[in-house]
Amino acid sequence: xxxxxxxxxxxxxxxxxxGGCFIGASLSCADLVVYLYERVLDISPTTVTSRDRDYFxxxxxxxxxxxxxxxxxxxxxxxxxxxxxxxxxxxxxxxxSRAIPGVEFHSGSLGHLLSVSIGxxxxxxxxxxxxxxxxxxxxxxxDEGSVWEGALVAGAKRLENLVVIxxxxxxxxxxxxxxxxxxxxxxxxxxxxGFGVVEVNGHDFADIERGFSILPLVAGHPxxxxxxxVRGKGLPSIERRADRWFARFTEEEVNALLAELxxxxxxxxxxxxxxxx
Amino acid sequence: MSAATYEDVLLAxxxxxxxxxxxxxxNRAAIRxxxxxxxxxxxxxxxxxxxxxxxATGLALRGRIPVVHALATFLVMRAFEFIRTDVGIxxxxxxxxxxxxxxxxxxNGPTHQAIEDVSLMRGxxxxxxxCPSDERELVEAxxxxxxxxxxxxxxxxASPCRVEHHKPFALGQSELxxxxxxxxxxxxxxxxxxxxxxxxxxxxAGIDAGVLNLRTLVPFDEAAVLKHAASARLLVTVEDxxxxxxxxxxxxxxxxxxxxxxxxxPLALDRWxxxxxxxxxxxxxxxxxxxxxxxxxxxxxxxxxxx
Numbered sequence: 350x351x352x353x354x355x356x357x358x359x360x361x362x363x364x365x366x367x368g369g370c371f372i373g374a375s376l377s378c379a380d381l382v383v384y385l386y387e388r389v390l391d392i393s394p395t396t397v398t399s400r401d402r403d404y405f406x407x408x409x410x411x412x413x414x415x416x417x418x419x420x421x422x423x424x425x426x427x428x429x430x431x432x433x434x435x436x437x438x439x440x441x442x443x444x445x446s447r448a449i450p451g452v453e454f455h456s457g458s459l460g461h462l463l464s465v466s467i468g469x470x471x472x473x474x475x476x477x478x479x480x481x482x483x484x485x486x487x488x489x490x491x492d493e494g495s496v497w498e499g500a501l502v503a504g505a506k507r508l509e510n511l512v513v514i515x516x517x518x519x520x521x522x523x524x525x526x527x528x529x530x531x532x533x534x535x536x537x538x539x540x541x542x543g544f545g546v547v548e549v550n551g552h553d554f555a556d557i558e559r560g561f562s563i564l565p566l567v568a569g570h571p572x573x574x575x576x577x578x579v580r581g582k583g584l585p586s587i588e589r590r591a592d593r594w595f596a597r598f599t600e601e602e603v604n605a606l607l608a609e610l611x612x613x614x615x616x617x618x619x620x621x622x623x624x625x626x
Numbered sequence: 627m628s629a630a631t632y633e634d635v636l637l638a639x640x641x642x643x644x645x646x647x648x649x650x651x652x653n654r655a656a657i658r659x660x661x662x663x664x665x666x667x668x669x670x671x672x673x674x675x676x677x678x679x680x681x682a683t684g685l686a687l688r689g690r691i692p693v694v695h696a697l698a699t700f701l702v703m704r705a706f707e708f709i710r711t712d713v714g715i716x717x718x719x720x721x722x723x724x725x726x727x728x729x730x731x732x733x734n735g736p737t738h739q740a741i742e743d744v745s746l747m748r749g750x751x752x753x754x755x756x757c758p759s760d761e762r763e764l765v766e767a768x769x770x771x772x773x774x775x776x777x778x779x780x781x782x783x784a785s786p787c788r789v790e791h792h793k794p795f796a797l798g799q800s801e802l803x804x805x806x807x808x809x810x811x812x813x814x815x816x817x818x819x820x821x822x823x824x825x826x827x828x829x830x831a832g833i834d835a836g837v838l839n840l841r842t843l844v845p846f847d848e849a850a851v852l853k854h855a856a857s858a859r860l861l862v863t864v865e866d867x868x869x870x871x872x873x874x875x876x877x878x879x880x881x882x883x884x885x886x887x888x889x890x891x892p893l894a895l896d897r898w899x900x901x902x903x904x905x906x907x908x909x910x911x912x913x914x915x916x917x918x919x920x921x922x923x924x925x926x927x928x929x930x931x932x933x
């Protein structure tokens with residue numbers, strides 16, 4: 350899995366060239382996405398339309414390079430297709446497209462997919478199916494009121510086949526969450542809404558495993574896994590940098606970052622930082 | 627035996643089609659009896675319109691046909707972006723039932739006045755907009771709405787039937803209630819009976835007036851409207867909706883596209899209406915049959931049209 354996560358990060362870094370991508374948030378959830386596909390989700394390239402599959406939703410859609418990287422590594426799409434990033438003829442752009450095999454739903458507008466995954470979880474329950482709905486939310490996304498509306502409903506409806514993963518990288522777009530709209534005590538908030546709560550280190554596979562080892566964590570309740578992560582994880586040059594939310598790097602910078610990822614050099618980044626995208 | 631209600635028809639449809647799921651954001655007025663009869667297929671999410679639309683989307687992804695209920699104003703405005711982004715982009719068959727639209731919100735005040743609902747919903751590609759004029763049309767429309775693969779906004783109106791309908795309901799087909807060579811009154815929803823009263827008054831005054839009940843605004847019965855645009859001296863669009871984006875806009879867009887330029891009198895709202903009980907709203911806002919007739923006569927005089 351470590352190797353796979355490394356390759357997913359390479360894909361993410363490559364997508365930060367050309368037209369760029371939301372690199373920081375993609376790197377923070379990369380290990381989680383890799384782990385979920387490897388160990389948790391009951392889904393494969395041949396079962397993407399199976400009624401009994403697990404559903405995986407990326408609600409903070411701007412981290413889609415992590416998902417596309419994982420889908421490429423697992424054979425849902427050809428890795429070469431990632432070179433089509435932002436090319437008009439394909440559907441690989443800054444937010445997820447359902448035209449890409451393995452993508453359950455489009456996202457990009459924050460605060461939508463908790464409720465969509467609630468509907469899927471309800472639908473699975475109506476069918477008596479075995480599947481579960483997993484949804485990744487960003488911590489900045491938790492500012493959206495619809496998230497808490499959904500949390501209230503998921504708790505009330507006792508959706509034990511729903512698993513929320515919070516990518517707690519401690520950043521909004523450009524500002525640290527705790528300095529703008531503080532979220533702590535975050536575990537208590539979810540607990541109060543009726544969720545079973547577990548907190549993990551989102552970059553330590555053994556610890557991530559602990560988070561997903563018992564699902565539902567509390568019988569009769571939805572589960573939330575709060576994953577403590579680092580925005581930009583894997584690239585010291587951009588880790589925890591408020592100004593490296595969205596990045597558009599030159600070819601030289603991409604190569605330098607790939608070397609930095611491999612631990613052979615430190616990149617010297619001169620590209621303009623884009624504060625708003 | 628009394629005629630079938632909306633609830634009866636929805637229940638019958640849900641019993642014969644297991645895909646149908648009835649949802650509400652704690653607005654049960656029209657579906658009060660359904661919870662014990664539908665069991666798990668009745669889902670009340672509480673006062674959470676956004677979550678209701680998101681959850682309806684998820685249920686639709688699982689192959690269900692969610693029929694969601696909320697007050698029209700909160701459904702189409704509070705949850706607009708969810709409708710547009712979750713339901714609209716994929717064109718999922720979610721059926722949006724908006725209660726007390728237009729003048730039907732009578733005494734509630736402007737917070738509850740859904741008078742931009744048609745404009746918002748028809749702005750979403752693929753979204754059907756169905757506007758029954760009374761309970762009979764409502765219950766006739768419902769099976770067609772449920773059978774359609776389109777997302778649909780149903781402007782709920784279960785007013786008692788005051789007009790004799792002679793044509794079965796079909797999506798995209800209007801009903802010519804009265805033919806008229808001089809003036810054609812075009813309308814939808816609860817004002818249709820007032821149009822019939824207005825046309826009769828005009829006829830008594832020697833003006834050959836007719837009434838076209840549009841029934842659905844998307845799809846729109848373009849052929850019928852173009853026919854009357856070519857023959858009538860005056861078209862009158864009448865709606866309990868803002869002038870922007872509703873029937874007047876639809877007719878204007880159609881006529882411009884087809885290079886026809888009829889005289890058109892739009893009777894619609896330019897501002898929120900003064901809250902009162904419905905009969906008083908119709909009177910104070912000038913939408914009773916006699917008031918409509920008077921406004922038409924004024925327009926004929928002002929435009930120097932000899933009807």
